[in-house]
Amino acid sequence: MAEIIQEEKGKKSGKRRPKKHSSHIDMTPMVDLMCLLITFFMLTTAFSKAKVMVITMPDKEDHNTDKTTPQISAFRTLNILLAGDNKVYYYIGMIKPKEAPPAVVKTDFSKDGIRKILLDKNRDLFTKIAEYRDKRVTGKIVVSDTTLENEIKKMKRDDKKGPIVLIKADEKAKYKDIVNIIDEMAICNIASYAIVDISQPEKDLVKNAPK
């Protein structure tokens, strides 16, 4: 390694040697610049890509020529009414004119709120899927991610007992409420759910519901 040789003073003997120059380049400015660039890139790069939640809505226009609406049993139907302000109402069955309105229960988005009800309703399917996942985690069965997904899809399709959830949002509901409730569907492995428009009797139900 080349280094600066300190000239010894006092000795004036011998030939005058040309002063040796250091072959070192000072790299500090370069390092500074690089640090700066790296920091800049780190801050401007979007490392984590945005996550999306996919929802598919039914086609508005009816291509089917036969107008038979799918028959669903009333006791499986769980209507969720979103009223904004973290307020969620639900009732089971359907509103029939000339009959007493169904009992509406108020709940919220917390862990013991709507999730508990959904889990309770969806007990069979949820247990089935959770057990299947557990088996995979503990190594009892070895399947790929796609197989797992397909299996779960199949379980959901074959499910005949779980609730059919109808999500209805009124004017005061915020966008996050809808996202939250769809999220709950994913968490609780609900097989069938749909976002539907709220009807006038249901708006009245929310209005008259226990506070």
Next chain:
Amino acid sequence: MPKIKPPVRTPHIDMTPMVDLFSVLLIFLLLTASFRPQEAAVITTPQSVSEKQAPDADLMTIFIAKDGKVYFNIDNGRDTSTHFRSKLLEKIGEQYKIKFTKAELSIFGTMTSFGLPIKDLKTWLNTKDSKEKEKLQTGIPTDSTDNQLAWWVREARLTNVGAEVAIKGDADTDYKTVKKIMDLLQDNKVNKFNLVTNLQKQEVALKDLPPAVK
């Protein structure tokens, strides 16, 4: 007796390995970087458990800000030589009888999200001042008398046939506004939406099941 002085040496640290490392890092970041696109409005997305990643190309995004303003963005496609954005603007110009120059079309091609009525678009493209530009961003009109967003969506669907639709809404937007946009999209035969969300892990295990009531 005088002390023996060791020869004074300038302390040198060999920086070469450090420089090497930095170079590697820098090149890595340069090559992998996908820049955070500049967005027209600040939008806080709601949280969800979904871990699905948004597609990085062939995506049209509709931004819905807290105040209900609507912005639109479409990328140039996976193969950027297709110039979808410029083509789209040309088509929209034809619809509204506005002729955009080549330069304006190419400026538009390099931009990202925007939200302004079409009549202001020409001024917006030719304005250099960023503050002036921001003032022009008043949101794309979506009311039924002059539904410009519907035209954007329709023409974008025709320009880039494979494009998926993402909705990036603010958590506190009224659902009514979002519903209106969704209806508009469904009228244009878009039935699959990607709702942009923030990942927040939440898990429910078997033990969380409420006890069965018999």
